[in-house]
Amino acid sequence: MTPVLKITDLHKSFGDVKVLTGIDLTVQKGDVVSLIGSSGSGKTTLLRCVNLLEEFERGTIEIAGEAIGYREEGGRRRRLPERQIARQRAMTGMAFQQFNLFPHMTALKNVMLGLVKTKKLGQDEARAIAEKWLDRVGMIERKDHFPGQLSGGQQQRVAIARAIAMNPQLMLFDEVTSSLDPELVQEVLAVVRDLAADGMTMLIVTHEMRFARDVSTKVVFMDQGRIAEEGPPEAVFGAPKSERLAGFLANSEI
């Protein structure tokens, strides 16, 4: 079966700083893969490359068999035109650390925007889908509220609904609880757990180790721009092979 995500030999630098140095990663349908590692290990950058929010210099990223972002043309690597990039971005959904809801739109309109503009659905159909997902994340009661009227946890749940309503093949979660007050973390994690249980394919960057252990089918430990260790959560958390991972886990709360 074609994997949902196949990353091959991915390299990425910011100027002289090498951030990703040869990443290979395969995510099958229904997998929930957590990326863990210390700050600066390249987790978030990897996620942003998959969503084409970052350019990368070498390697390929395939989503459902389609190479995204670049094409080879006469031996030269070229960035695809913007329209095609936009279409490919919609194959994945992304939830951000800072939610990034559109402040001038209600929760409902936030979720409807992509459905209307990208998927070209009619207002009624878009509204029905948006309401379904707002209900799923427990935000249907607040659908007419603006982001500024919602708590951080509520905003993040709307943001997740906005991404997932697009019916992406892969959901990307970028530290979705890192800017939340501790008491709001669980409501967001519950939503992610619920989606995972439903078979949604996910790539999750997180600092919540307990959550990563519980929810993942695979855990990937990144260190200095590489995948240092990967495996099922029991193996990664229970029997770390490398000293670096053992050290990292010792310093994290589980």
Add this chain to the structure above:
Amino acid sequence: MDLSLFLDNLWNARMSLLAGFGNTLLISLVAVILGSGLGVLVGLALSYGNLATRFVLRVYTDFLRGTPVFVLILACFYVLSVVGVDLSAFQAGVLALTLFCSSHVGEIIRGALAAIPKGQTEAAKSIGLTFGQTFASVLLPQALRQILPTWVNTATEIVKASTLLSIIGVVELLLATQQVISRTYLSLEFYFFAGFVYWLLNFLIEQAGRAVERRVSIPQ
């Protein structure tokens, strides 16, 4: 000051003053509408254009903003006719105010766009929006709300600057007033009256601006 004498003369001069006021309104309205439309494009290009475009528009906005409106009006009227573009005084004046307005709106739009967090564009991209869609649905509505007070201020500046068109012979409210004064010699009264009308017009513009601001404000 003889009030009934002034009121008699005001009544007699009502048609010419009204025509002048109408011109003031028309000039300001056209300049603000065209100038704002042009200004949005200028702001867009200043924010997202390539290096050459940005450089040219930087020079354009800095030059226009750093030049007295009076000089712009004279330039549009006299210089353009030298190079073979024959505009009426009215057209030249409106052109000058439009350019002036576009440079100010361009600069405030650029500032407002720069103030929108990068995450907004990224979120829009992540749901598959193209740049055009992102600009129209996400960035511009936020930028316009942000610039509203400054933009209203620019509109009142345009109204005030429209008086300068009297120099090139456009009969707007100020020149109409001066013509009445030259017939009646009631200079103090009529200048005071014209001043009051300008103040009232700008006061109404500001009130309308505040009303719109309240209407489009985002609930917190």
